[in-house]
Amino acid sequence: MKLKNLLCATSLGIAMIAAVLPGTAAAQDSNVLNVATDATFPPMEFVDKGQRTGFDIDIMNALAKAMGKQVQWTDIDFKGLIPGLVARRFDAAISGIYITPERSQVVDFTQSYFAGGLSALVKVDSPIKTLADLNGKKVTVQVGTKSVNFLRDNYPQVQRVEVEKNQEMFDLVGIGRADAAVTGKPAAYQFVRTRPGFRVLDKELTTEAYGIAVRKDEPQLRDQMNAALAKIKADGTYNAIVQKWFSASAAASAK
Incomplete structure (x- = not known):
């Protein structure tokens, strides 16, 4: 009897640990996408009147909507974005991140959603x-x-x-x-x-390309985001966001 109780207690303890470990199914809400950013980079992401806003913020929210998800934001210094992603602190990172060979060795990127430099x-x-x-x-x-x-x-x-x-x-x-x-x-x-x-x-x-960073062990998330990006480009949502943050005159001056 004591052995049975011990085994039950051990199984319960393992289940409780699994429930709180990052990246486990029990810890994740399939309808929530946890995304990190460093909101100090206007017009890409910044805080205005206490609200997180910017081009990247609008793009990520639009992608999540197309995926049937809601975004839960995590604010972190830029230097911590890639390490935090690898450590499973969040699901993705968008913060004016250039796609580079060095970064691509440790994380995956979506297709580029904007050109910069x-x-x-x-x-x-x-x-x-x-x-x-x-x-x-x-x-x-x-x-x-x-x-x-x-x-x-x-x-x-x-x-x-x-x-x-x-x-x-x-x-x-x-x-x-x-x-x-x-x-x-x-x-x-x-x-x-x-x-x-x-x-x-x-x-x-x-001349650079901005991408959304995801972990290498979650190619399905990368593919879902790429599909969502294609969707918002096709239905006009993407162009509306570009025009909102980079008007024709602003875009011309930035070239």
């Missing part, structure tokens, strides 16, 4: 006119982004100033503690549109 932002009166002028200057970048390795590999004479948040980069340029900031094109042009006294160098450093 790295751009350099400086003050209007800066002597920096071309990309070559960045060498020897203090250039600020956000930790965990492609900007860090790109400058290291292609502009070795740049003095990198690494910060945690996108806004910190712009602030350092504004107060003269950095000569330039290298960030994603949408964020750079959004900042210039909203803050006078800055400009973006005409030539981009790179």
Whole structure:
């Protein structure tokens, strides 16, 4: 009898542990998609009047709707997005993430949902006119982004100033503690549109593709998102979101 009770207790304990372990079926709600973002990158994702908003937010919500799911958001620093995804803290990550060979070694990506690239932002009166002028200057970048390795590999004479948040980069340029900031094109042009006294160098450093990151052991989720992306492109939802955040005039200035 005691042995039977012990076995029952052990089985119950295992079931309770399984119920709380990340990634187990018991811990997941099939109607909820847990998605992480770093909402400090306007116009892609940011907080306005206490509400999370932006192009990526609208895209993810539209995809989830097409999949018959609801989004549960997790806010995390950009540098923690990929590690957190691998650690099963959430199901997917969308945060202006460029699809790169390095990242693709540890996570999968959906098909690209928007084209971007790295751009350099400086003050209007800066002597920096071309990309070559960045060498020897203090250039600020956000930790965990492609900007860090790109400058290291292609502009070795740049003095990198690494910060945690996108806004910190712009602030350092504004107060003269950095000569330039290298960030994603949408964020750079959004900042210039909203803050006078800055400009973006005409030539981009790179041309990139944004993707939604998912774990490699969940190809079905990647495929579902790709199907949802095709659906919202076909029914006009995608174009409406693009027009909302990147009007014809804004898109033209960002090219």
